[in-house]
Amino acid sequence: MLLKTISGISHALKKKEFSCVELTKIYLSRIKTLNPALNAFITITEETALNDAHQADQRIALGSATPLTGIPIAHKDMFCTQGIKTSCGSKMLDNFISPYDATVVQKLKEAGAVLLGKTNMDEFSMGSSNEHSFYGPVRNPWNLEAVPGGSSGGSAAVVAARLTLAATGADAGGSIRQPAAFTNVTGLKPTYGRVSRYGMIAFASSFDQGGTLTRSAEDAAMLLNVIAGMDPKDSTSSNQPVPDFTQTLNATLKKVRIGLPKEFFTDPLDPKIADLVLTAAQTLEKMGATLHDLSLPHTPLTIPTYHILSSVECASNLARYDGIRFGHCCEHPKDIDDWYERSRAEGFGLEVKHRILMGTYLSSKEGYEDFYIKAQKVRRLIANDYIEAFKKVDLILSPTTPTTAFKIGSKPNRVAMYLSDLLTASANLAGLPSLSIPCGFLDNMPVGLLLTGKPFDEARLLNVAHQYQRNADWHRRLPKEFS
Amino acid sequence: MEWEAVIGIETHIQLNTKSKLFSDAPIHRHSRESENPLLSHSREGGNPENFNLDPRFRGDDGGSFRGDDGINDKASPNSQACLYDLGFPGTLPQLNEAAVKKAIRFGLAIHADIAKHSTFARKNYFYPDLPKGYQITQHEQPLIQHGHIDILLSSNTTKRIKIARAHLEEDSGKTYHFYTPEKMSLDFNRSGIPLLEIVSEPDLRSPEEAKIYLKTLHALVTKLGICDGHLEKGQFRADINVSIRKKGDQQLGIRTEIKNLNSFRFTAQALHYEIERQIALLTQGKTITQETRLYDARKKETRTMRLKEEQTEYRYFPEPDLLPLVIEPGWIAATERQKIALLLMQQNASI
Numbered sequence: 001m002l003l004k005t006i007s008g009i010s011h012a013l014k015k016k017e018f019s020c021v022e023l024t025k026i027y028l029s030r031i032k033t034l035n036p037a038l039n040a041f042i043t044i045t046e047e048t049a050l051n052d053a054h055q056a057d058q059r060i061a062l063g064s065a066t067p068l069t070g071i072p073i074a075h076k077d078m079f080c081t082q083g084i085k086t087s088c089g090s091k092m093l094d095n096f097i098s099p100y101d102a103t104v105v106q107k108l109k110e111a112g113a114v115l116l117g118k119t120n121m122d123e124f125s126m127g128s129s130n131e132h133s134f135y136g137p138v139r140n141p142w143n144l145e146a147v148p149g150g151s152s153g154g155s156a157a158v159v160a161a162r163l164t165l166a167a168t169g170a171d172a173g174g175s176i177r178q179p180a181a182f183t184n185v186t187g188l189k190p191t192y193g194r195v196s197r198y199g200m201i202a203f204a205s206s207f208d209q210g211g212t213l214t215r216s217a218e219d220a221a222m223l224l225n226v227i228a229g230m231d232p233k234d235s236t237s238s239n240q241p242v243p244d245f246t247q248t249l250n251a252t253l254k255k256v257r258i259g260l261p262k263e264f265f266t267d268p269l270d271p272k273i274a275d276l277v278l279t280a281a282q283t284l285e286k287m288g289a290t291l292h293d294l295s296l297p298h299t300p301l302t303i304p305t306y307h308i309l310s311s312v313e314c315a316s317n318l319a320r321y322d323g324i325r326f327g328h329c330c331e332h333p334k335d336i337d338d339w340y341e342r343s344r345a346e347g348f349g350l351e352v353k354h355r356i357l358m359g360t361y362l363s364s365k366e367g368y369e370d371f372y373i374k375a376q377k378v379r380r381l382i383a384n385d386y387i388e389a390f391k392k393v394d395l396i397l398s399p400t401t402p403t404t405a406f407k408i409g410s411k412p413n414r415v416a417m418y419l420s421d422l423l424t425a426s427a428n429l430a431g432l433p434s435l436s437i438p439c440g441f442l443d444n445m446p447v448g449l450l451l452t453g454k455p456f457d458e459a460r461l462l463n464v465a466h467q468y469q470r471n472a473d474w475h476r477r478l479p480k481e482f483s
Numbered sequence: 484m485e486w487e488a489v490i491g492i493e494t495h496i497q498l499n500t501k502s503k504l505f506s507d508a509p510i511h512r513h514s515r516e517s518e519n520p521l522l523s524h525s526r527e528g529g530n531p532e533n534f535n536l537d538p539r540f541r542g543d544d545g546g547s548f549r550g551d552d553g554i555n556d557k558a559s560p561n562s563q564a565c566l567y568d569l570g571f572p573g574t575l576p577q578l579n580e581a582a583v584k585k586a587i588r589f590g591l592a593i594h595a596d597i598a599k600h601s602t603f604a605r606k607n608y609f610y611p612d613l614p615k616g617y618q619i620t621q622h623e624q625p626l627i628q629h630g631h632i633d634i635l636l637s638s639n640t641t642k643r644i645k646i647a648r649a650h651l652e653e654d655s656g657k658t659y660h661f662y663t664p665e666k667m668s669l670d671f672n673r674s675g676i677p678l679l680e681i682v683s684e685p686d687l688r689s690p691e692e693a694k695i696y697l698k699t700l701h702a703l704v705t706k707l708g709i710c711d712g713h714l715e716k717g718q719f720r721a722d723i724n725v726s727i728r729k730k731g732d733q734q735l736g737i738r739t740e741i742k743n744l745n746s747f748r749f750t751a752q753a754l755h756y757e758i759e760r761q762i763a764l765l766t767q768g769k770t771i772t773q774e775t776r777l778y779d780a781r782k783k784e785t786r787t788m789r790l791k792e793e794q795t796e797y798r799y800f801p802e803p804d805l806l807p808l809v810i811e812p813g814w815i816a817a818t819e820r821q822k823i824a825l826l827l828m829q830q831n832a833s834i
Contacts, residue, residue, distance in 0.1 A: 079573075080572065080573045086572070088572070093572070096572070098572075098573075099566065099571070100566060100571075100573075102573060197575065198573065198574070198575050199573040199574075200573055201572040201573050202572075202573070202804075204803075205803035205804050206803035232577065233575060233577065234575050235575065235576065235577060235578065235804065235805050235806055236803075236804065236805075236806060312800055313803055315607075316605050316607050316616070316617050316798075316800070318616075319607060319609065319615065319616020319617055320570040320572070320614060320615045320616050322609065322611070322616065324611055324669070325569050325570065325571075325614060326571065326572075336611060336667070340609055360798065363607070363798040363799075363800050364796055364798055365796060368798070368800070372800060
């Protein structure tokens with residue numbers, strides 16, 4: 001059962017090989033036994049899960065099931081879930097029970113998915129290691145001393161350890177794909193605007209995009225079918241038509257042009273990772289795709305640009321946490337300034353405070369022209385690089401991360417930590433769909449391959465990833481202690 | 484020496500839409516009279532001069548609050564604020580089309596340019612009645628620019644007052660200190676009500692002209708049916724910028740801003756006082772401090788609210804949750820233009 005993907009489980013449920021309640025119980029018991037070592041869940045929703053599962057069984061019996069009915073999932077704890085704690089990994093929201101469902105949550109609920117719980121994450125999605133969580137670090141199922149990546153580290157860890165079939169995540173600079181690469185999971189960040197942001201607790205509004213962490217590209221396609229689409233509640237969601245992403249999974253790779261940007265294969269990339277990624281590219285070539293060298297010249301500016309813009313947005317987005325209407329509030333404030341200062345000083349962790357300070361400065365009179373405006377211009381240049389590249393190729397292939405998962409506590413230097421989003425953040429700057437799939441192991445730790453596509457061309461990414469996964473079995477490998 | 488006052492006015496009018504600017508929370512209106520302003524509105528807007536408008540100065544009657552208006556409606560506090568209006572995590576703004584149409588109606592009536600492409604921005608500051616910690620407003624690219632309003636002076640001549648811009652923004656909630664200065668009560672019913680901020684050029688030269696401008700603007704927006712115009716409910720509020728200079732000088736003097744005036748009479752009184760105060764300072768060889776001042780209607784004087792240095796830096800930046808507002812050609816229907824032309828004819832007849 002641990003090797004089955006969503007379509008396999010869905011099929012078995014419909015054939016009544018086991019019931020949704022039985023399936024849910026198996027996962028809940030795995031979570032009970034195995035989660036303590038990982039610390040990957042903030043909230044386990046056992047009661048609602050069994051309830052959901054019971055309803056799913058009835059729905060299957062009535063013949064009104066969807067492909068996701070009865071499928072156990074987990075949500076990153078930044079998706080608002082009605083009646084369930086939604087902490088965003090922060091002490092600030094430790095007491096926050098959301099009064100409403102995010103659109104993504106609602107859609108998956110309507111499809112009949114069973115919610116097992118809410119996963120741990122870097123506080124307010126700021127981080128690349130899941131060490132910045134009020135609930136403590138998440139551990140990587142492949143090596144409990146290593147980080148799972150972040151900020152969707154909990155979601156990645158629970159999929160990798162098979163504590164759920166799939167999980168949602170969100171990605172502003174690599175927060176789905178980097179942890180997917182670190183944990184041997186398939187991580188999809190759709191095009192900006194493809195999935196509604198309504199009910200996703202914002203970190204950086206012009207970057208944040210909800211997506212999935214799954215066991216395979218096919219699973220990702222099945223989830224995307226449900227969560228994608230225009231939402232009137234999110235003005236930035238797109239009205240681009242949503243195809244059935246499962247229909248094109250088996251399209252031929254013949255004449256698919258794959259670009260390899262030279263800027264993504266240089267220092268500080270571990271050369272052994274480059275070798276594994278190039279081997280995977282050759283596999284695709286054997287299947288009919290053509291490989292092309294290309295250049296995305298503004299790539300070296302990715303990280304500063306990303307941090308300037310995302311910090312400005314986050315400083316503003318997090319201003320609402322004042323302890324007045326919800327969230328943490330200090331005791332016995334002297335006056336309103338004291339109320340603000342202490343509530344926020346107590347409620348936010350160090351990394352969040354650092355980014356708020358940075359974002360406040362960068363949007364001030366001194367910072368705005370020199371940094372914010374310039375970064376906006378560079379963002380345009382980076383997007384233009386991709387537009388040029390996509391005149392020559394259909395998608396772009398690179399490693400997902402410069403290194404494999406690092407040890408917990410090994411990156412006290414903030415800039416070194418930021419560099420782990422080096423290869424992923426440019427897709428967010430350009431708003432492009434991007435997908436990480438497992439492509440091998442280095443010293444027993446997973447390595448990820450990144451595919452980035454044209455706007456709204458998730459179908460192509462999923463197609464190439466699925467074809468690769470038919471020819472390689474990396475994504476089926478399980479960490480020893482969790483198999 | 485003869486002095487001349489230079490006055491510019493920023494007027495905030497609440498647009499009388501059914502729901503808020505960025506959410507579908509209803510806006511309660513209990514006054515029947517206001518439902519059809521075109522038919523029932525008197526030229527004086529229900530004689531607003533009879534109201535004592537700034538409860539801050541009511542003294543010990545228990546009502547002293549930062550907000551500038553009386554209780555806006557009969558809805559109980561916080562009954563008309565949805566999750567967005569309360570700034571809940573994960574909520575997002577959805578622009579109200581009706582508010583855009585009403586703003587455009589105003590733009591057409593003052594012969595202004597309606598921007599084909601305008602943008603929203605965040606104005607960031609902390610205050611308990613500002614639930615998101617920022618106000619969504621229009622900053623760099625407003626919807627309406629370069630209009631004008633002709634006013635009829637007492638000398639029976641008309642004067643053209645240029646309107647620099649008018650833009651959409653959301654109103655804040657309200658803060659009350661009912662019991663003690665330490666205890667604060669918050670009502671978010673007003674949070675998110677659409678405002679049109681109308682910014683005049685500094686074309687006004689006297690308190691009388693300022694009063695006539697405000698009355699003319701008030702008559703216009705009520706006649707257009709875009710604002711109910713109840714001054715006592717804070718639906719029409721003015722911030723006045725005033726400086727003085729020697730008559731004939733081209734250069735502007737240092738200005739002060741008088742905030743939150745919502746009576747025509749008090750506006751004129753406040754300006755009289757402020758102009759005299761500035762003249763007295765300069766005559767004594769002192770300098771004017773750039774600052775924001777409040778008018779105390781009881782004592783009939785203005786006093787310092789905050790100095791320029793104490794002003795918050797608003798850190799404006801483009802609102803990433805909203806796409807630019809694009810007005811497609813043809814969106815403004817010809818019937819709308821005709822309707823406005825008709826209304827303006829009525830307006831001119833009534834002046």
